[in-house]
Ligand code: SF4
């Protein structure tokens with residue numbers, strides 16, 4: 001199956017002023033060479049701590065950041081080569097849902113106006129039965145009562161606001177929705193409802209999702225494939241269950257070991273690994289393997305040689321010692 005979205009060695013760098021010497025400009029490689037493919041109708045989960053480049057990558061895909069290297073292809077076409085027509089098509093086909101629905105909704109507009117805006121930009125896509133009826137249909141579809149159409153965002157709960165964001169995102173019948181931590185700000189019970197809604201919409205419309213989260217238990221339920229990011233790079237990627245059952249990158253092992261399980265006595269799992277220290281600044285990423293400053297398996301070679309993604313046990317891993325890491329993450333193993 002040809003991918004719907006394909007990132008090829010994607011790079012996004014910013015020039016920022018040095019925090020110490022303001023007149024010096026420094027380069028931050030927020031996304032430092034990412035390869036990623038999302039299949040039509042499927043979900044690619046992306047996890048990693050804050051600052052690992054997830055949001056910057058998401059913003060580049062929807063055109064809010066300009067890549068500084070590599071390419072983004074959608075349905076086989078490079079986004080950077082798109083002419084005006086292709087850009088309009090992309091603006092329809094790729095939508096985004098944000099972490100904070102409140103910040104992304106205009107507080108002075110009613111829900112009907114917020115959803116209806118999409119047809120100001122794409123009047124040719126206005127449904128034959130008219131905006132009003134379509135707004136009602138969309139609100140019902142996402143579980144909001146149509147009587148709420150004349151209300152303003154502040155009159156809704158966080159979960160309802162996210163539903164408004166979802167209604168707006170699906171209004172143009174996109175093929176891909178980039179979801180940047182869409183449930184991180186919601187209560188656990190509301191998270192589950194929102195994830196169920198996204199799963200239903202995926203079935204109904206054949207949507208693909210790029211689903212970004214820092215919470216691994218959220219990503220598991222919704223994803224087919226998973227990509228684990230660390231400091232601007234993907235360190236492990238493959239089928240979600242393959243990685244959850246037995247992660248092969250030390251960073252994935254640590255992240256997964258920290259997930260609370262509902263019935264710890266019923267599940268055999270390796271002991272918890274607590275990562276020391278914070279994520280290093282992308283202004284000065286560590287040499288060699290970027291994870292070596294926090295890795296419990298690091299050796300000399302890790303400080304000098306940067307590991308590339310390579311196939312190991314049904315997924316791709318960027319670690320010189322992935323085979324050994326895999327034995328450590330086996331169920332019941334002693335780390
Ligand atoms: Fe750890 Fe070395 Fe593997 Fe990097 S390459 S994850 S430092 S063992």
Ligand code: MG
Pocket residue numbers: 050051054055
């Ligand atoms: Mg973010």
